[in-house]
Amino acid sequence: MxxxxxxxxxxxxxxxxxxxxxxxxxxxxxxxxxxxxxxxxxxxxxxxxxxxxxxxxxxxxxxxxxxxxxxxxxxxxxxxxxxxxxxxxxxxxxxxxxxxxxxxxxxxxxxxxxxxxxxxxxxxxxxxDTGAAPSLLWRSRHAAHDLRRDAHLVRRSVRAGAAPAAAAGRVRAKLSR
Structure with missing residues (x-):
């Protein structure tokens, strides 16, 4: 304070x-x-x-x-x-x-x-006066922004991991024939 x-x-x-x-x-x-x-x-x-x-x-x-x-x-x-x-x-x-x-x-x-x-x-x-601490409104807005950013990163990582996994699955399927 x-x-x-x-x-x-x-x-x-x-x-x-x-x-x-x-x-x-x-x-x-x-x-x-x-x-x-x-x-x-x-x-x-x-x-x-x-x-x-x-x-x-x-x-x-x-x-x-x-x-x-x-x-x-x-x-x-x-x-x-x-x-x-x-x-x-x-x-x-x-x-x-x-x-x-x-x-x-x-x-x-x-x-x-x-x-x-x-x-x-x-x-x-x-x-x-919030006493130099962020207000509840500010905290909630930034928490929502952080959640959206995290969800976007998860979606990108899933997509990035899905393509090689699908390719590996196709290769494994061809090799197992």
């Missing part, structure tokens, strides 16, 4: 571990802001908890686990995707800069919104 990955993944994950722990411990701090996003999502996804505080706790737990997995490089691609999924509603709930009246608050919320958007971009890159 490259030094950039070893350093970059924990740096990207740190915000999720810290924020997720806070959401698990104190969901009441963000529940009022999250209500506007949690309600429409829980109406559409039946497996999510109906109470906003429970949904915030669940999102925080996913962020902690996903952050730790991303930081350690274990299952980092699915972890990055899980973190990205939790980041979208978090951003939409907490940083609604377009609703702010105060110009100072609007600017602060816009900065946080763009920061989260940047983190989302980093997570999408991390979700696509």
């Amino acid at each position: 490259s030094l950039l990955r070893v350093l970059g993944r924990p740096m990207l994950a740190s915000m999720f571990v810290a924020g997720g722990l806070d959401s698990v411990r104190n969901p009441q701090n963000v529940a009022p802001a999250a209500e506007s996003v949690v309600k429409p999502v829980t109406d559409r996804v039946a497996v999510l908890p109906d109470r906003t505080e429970d949904a915030v706790r669940l999102s925080g737990a996913v962020q902690v686990v996903g952050g730790l997995l991303l930081a350690t490089g274990r299952l980092s691609r699915p972890a990055a995707l899980a973190l990205a999924v939790t980041l979208v509603p978090t951003t939409l709930a907490a940083h609604r800069f377009w609703e702010e009246e105060d110009p100072g608050q609007r600017m602060q919320q816009r900065i946080h919104f763009l920061k989260n958007l940047s983190m989302l971009g980093g997570l999408l890159i991390a979700a696509d």
Whole structure:
């Protein structure tokens, strides 16, 4: 694993571990802001908890686990995707800069919104990062190519061996008469 990955993944994950722990411990701090996003999502996804505080706790737990997995490089691609999924509603709930009246608050919320958007971009890159190992798609394509090449070589060797064997069989047949 490259030094950039070893350093970059924990740096990207740190915000999720810290924020997720806070959401698990104190969901009441963000529940009022999250209500506007949690309600429409829980109406559409039946497996999510109906109470906003429970949904915030669940999102925080996913962020902690996903952050730790991303930081350690274990299952980092699915972890990055899980973190990205939790980041979208978090951003939409907490940083609604377009609703702010105060110009100072609007600017602060816009900065946080763009920061989260940047983190989302980093997570999408991390979700696509194979860690310098070939992806499963690449491996399957090359395995299929290698199989076709091997089959072609076998076919050529069978054909090359069949002609002399047939000639030897004809000679043996003439000699045995």
